Amino acid sequence: MAPILKPDLCVIGGGSGGLTTAAAAAAFGVDVVLVERGKMGGDCLNYGCVPSKALLAAGKHAAAIREAERFGIFAGEPRIDFAAVKDHVRGVIAAIAPNDSVERFESLGVTVLQADASFVDEKTVSAGGQLVQARRFVVATGSSPLVPPIEGLAETPFFTNETIFDLYERPDHLVIVGGGPIGMEMAQAHRRLGSKVTVLEGGTCLGRDDPELAAPVIERLREEGVVVRDFAKVLAVAKGEAGPSITFETDGGRETIEASHLLIAVGRAANVDGLGLDAAGIDYTAKGITVRHDLRTTNRRVYAVGDISGGPQFTHVANYQAGLVLRPILFRLPVRERRDHLPHVTFTDPELGQVGPTEAEAKASGLLKDVVSWPYGENDRAQAERRTGGQIKLVLGAKGKIIGAGVVGLSAGEITNMLSLAVGKAMTVADLRDFISPYPTLSEIGKRAATVYYRPYTKKALVRGAVRLLSRFG
Numbered sequence: 001m002a003p004i005l006k007p008d009l010c011v012i013g014g015g016s017g018g019l020t021t022a023a024a025a026a027a028f029g030v031d032v033v034l035v036e037r038g039k040m041g042g043d044c045l046n047y048g049c050v051p052s053k054a055l056l057a058a059g060k061h062a063a064a065i066r067e068a069e070r071f072g073i074f075a076g077e078p079r080i081d082f083a084a085v086k087d088h089v090r091g092v093i094a095a096i097a098p099n100d101s102v103e104r105f106e107s108l109g110v111t112v113l114q115a116d117a118s119f120v121d122e123k124t125v126s127a128g129g130q131l132v133q134a135r136r137f138v139v140a141t142g143s144s145p146l147v148p149p150i151e152g153l154a155e156t157p158f159f160t161n162e163t164i165f166d167l168y169e170r171p172d173h174l175v176i177v178g179g180g181p182i183g184m185e186m187a188q189a190h191r192r193l194g195s196k197v198t199v200l201e202g203g204t205c206l207g208r209d210d211p212e213l214a215a216p217v218i219e220r221l222r223e224e225g226v227v228v229r230d231f232a233k234v235l236a237v238a239k240g241e242a243g244p245s246i247t248f249e250t251d252g253g254r255e256t257i258e259a260s261h262l263l264i265a266v267g268r269a270a271n272v273d274g275l276g277l278d279a280a281g282i283d284y285t286a287k288g289i290t291v292r293h294d295l296r297t298t299n300r301r302v303y304a305v306g307d308i309s310g311g312p313q314f315t316h317v318a319n320y321q322a323g324l325v326l327r328p329i330l331f332r333l334p335v336r337e338r339r340d341h342l343p344h345v346t347f348t349d350p351e352l353g354q355v356g357p358t359e360a361e362a363k364a365s366g367l368l369k370d371v372v373s374w375p376y377g378e379n380d381r382a383q384a385e386r387r388t389g390g391q392i393k394l395v396l397g398a399k400g401k402i403i404g405a406g407v408v409g410l411s412a413g414e415i416t417n418m419l420s421l422a423v424g425k426a427m428t429v430a431d432l433r434d435f436i437s438p439y440p441t442l443s444e445i446g447k448r449a450a451t452v453y454y455r456p457y458t459k460k461a462l463v464r465g466a467v468r469l470l471s472r473f474g
Ligand SMILES: Cc1cc2nc3c(=O)[nH]c(=O)nc-3n(C[C@H](O)[C@H](O)[C@H](O)COP(=O)(O)OP(=O)(O)OC[C@H]3O[C@@H](n4cnc5c(N)ncnc54)[C@H](O)[C@@H]3O)c2cc1C
Pocket: 012, 013, 014, 015, 016, 017, 018, 035, 036, 037, 038, 039, 040, 041, 042, 043, 044, 045, 047, 048, 049, 050, 052, 053, 115, 116, 117, 118, 140, 141, 142, 143, 161, 182, 271, 274, 275, 305, 306, 307, 308, 313, 314, 315, 316, 317, 318, 347
């Protein structure tokens, strides 16, 4: 048996959270062992963010060709080679993969074990038989697609995010169960690439977002021909002649529809199975590993980051958490995870971005003092681009502090960066009002929304009187 490895840090999982932790620790000269049982890069690179955004990008090009007439350009209906689109998706993954590869991590000084890791006791991990006893462990094992207990599903072929990107034939009719970010992004991408698409959502689509901001996304998908059915309870699926048939119930009664392909996108299950968490004294639930404010688990040697830590499931959150845990691990500094300033973007067209609490969440927490908004229609760049649908909303606390913000519209994801800075740095509407925004840019809507906050002051008799008085002094 190989000698026990005794590094300073052992990271389990080579996805967004694990790779960031390992690379940053190695940059400080720390002896790191990284264990990954599947593809380096995890979900984001292989089955998540990257392929979904590449597919959406292809769909966006098709939509731009269809809409070109509005700009005086006549191209007709685009001819779409679905297999070539998938080659493009593969190509994007391949272009990014070297950054996440075993070779790159070994070149950084990390020892990479390509094996399934499991705790055997409180201080030891076995990775394919190789024992590792590290001073600290970081668990970053991510999540997997949740498969709901729908009658007949186990006997019916279906896709998840782990298999849909390998489908090289264009679905004639893609039925998607779940209208969250995965469901809606996949629905629009496939519709734009020529498939008939139906979304069956148990509640309301994009239900975690501000309903007023989610509405234009849902409306746009419907305009493009996606059939969106809210409050649809899927009762059973069965393997039909041409593909799966899906029976569901709404207020209007029971219906059965025929699909060529079925995609299940109803959320995620934390990858806790087989990790030996009980042997290590690490508490967990179905949502993930239980962590403290500093992401430490119930085993003081072990931290958890990313989807497995039970919080919001995004790559940038995994990266943020990786940055946090390195401080206690490397420098013995105390940290406290914040969740009130986290952004997320759904990359449909229009994009939908949110930072911190929505209006309703801020109201429920008692922090809401005001909301100001500005429509894309009043932005000159949006007019030039002929994309005037959407709005920005600033959620304000006391003294004009921006505690949350949401935006839906063209390039809303990019605008969310500015909003993330504003919320993260506890800026006020005055900060957004006073910065100089280059003209004509879409981000100007943030500044315009901030000026709305000051409108009541311009109407105040005292302020108006002061302006009149001062004007007398020449
Ligand atoms: C379709 C889709 C689209 C998405 N789009 C976005 C987006 O646009 N933006 C965004 O921010 N987020 C997006 N996400 C979410 C994002 O992908 C995840 O939040 C992120 O990948 C989480 O990173 P992680 O490191 O926690 O887990 P993962 O990336 O899942 O990595 C975990 C790794 O651990 C390995 N592993 C698991 N168990 C073991 C074990 N016992 N031993 C060894 N290795 C193990 C797995 O093989 C995997 O490689 C998307 C997700 C999906 C599914």
